[in-house]
Amino acid sequence: MTTVSRILGRAALILSLATVAACGGGGGPSYDPESPEGQAFEYRHAVMLVAGVKQEFINNMAREQVELDEAAFAQAAIELAVLTAMMPGTFENQTLVAESLTEPSVWEEWDDFEARMDGAIEATAALAEAVLNGGFAEAQPLVVASYGTFSNCSGCHNSYRRSDDED
Numbered sequence: 001m002t003t004v005s006r007i008l009g010r011a012a013l014i015l016s017l018a019t020v021a022a023c024g025g026g027g028g029p030s031y032d033p034e035s036p037e038g039q040a041f042e043y044r045h046a047v048m049l050v051a052g053v054k055q056e057f058i059n060n061m062a063r064e065q066v067e068l069d070e071a072a073f074a075q076a077a078i079e080l081a082v083l084t085a086m087m088p089g090t091f092e093n094q095t096l097v098a099e100s101l102t103e104p105s106v107w108e109e110w111d112d113f114e115a116r117m118d119g120a121i122e123a124t125a126a127l128a129e130a131v132l133n134g135g136f137a138e139a140q141p142l143v144v145a146s147y148g149t150f151s152n153c154s155g156c157h158n159s160y161r162r163s164d165d166e167d
């Protein structure tokens, strides 16, 4: 499938962005960054964090709050589809560190969690597909719809992500 190979071509770029995201913050973490649980958290956190940046960019452009840049929009949509496809693998390690916002119930209710993941993967792939086939005009309605692309993200966060006291 051509879309998939184009998306996979972005993976190296995404991973380098994720590594940068994982290095932020001062004060030092509560965990050993070299430990399996530390690595698992930093990987998950980086993928989610970069996905959040892409989400905000896509949302602002689709809602016409920033100037339209069709090429940048398409790139962000493709990158978000790649990042979302990476998300399930970031929950393979089931240990949690203090900084993690993951509810332990993720692994007790894995079927439901996985179904929500699949929904988000499908929705972001559909967005990338739309932008590749029909450009911004075809993708915009998917984002701004009342149950739009990102309702899949917030739906899971409402159930499985603890609220961050600092936000």
Ligand code: HEC
Residues within 6 Å of the ligand: 041, 044, 045, 046, 048, 049, 051, 052, 053, 055, 080, 084, 087, 099, 100, 101, 102, 103, 113, 114, 116, 117, 120, 124, 150, 152, 153, 154, 156, 157, 160, 161, 162
């Ligand atoms: C099936 C569940 C699920 C889906 C779908 C999901 N997330 Fe998350 N997300 C989580 C969990 C759990 C965390 C907390 C991760 C942690 O801290 O361990 C999280 C954290 C985040 C964070 C905060 C950064 C962090 O790690 O603290 C952002 C931003 C984010 N997600 C963006 C997104 C976006 C954008 C999408 C949709 C494209 C999405 N997520 C889809 C479960 C999900």
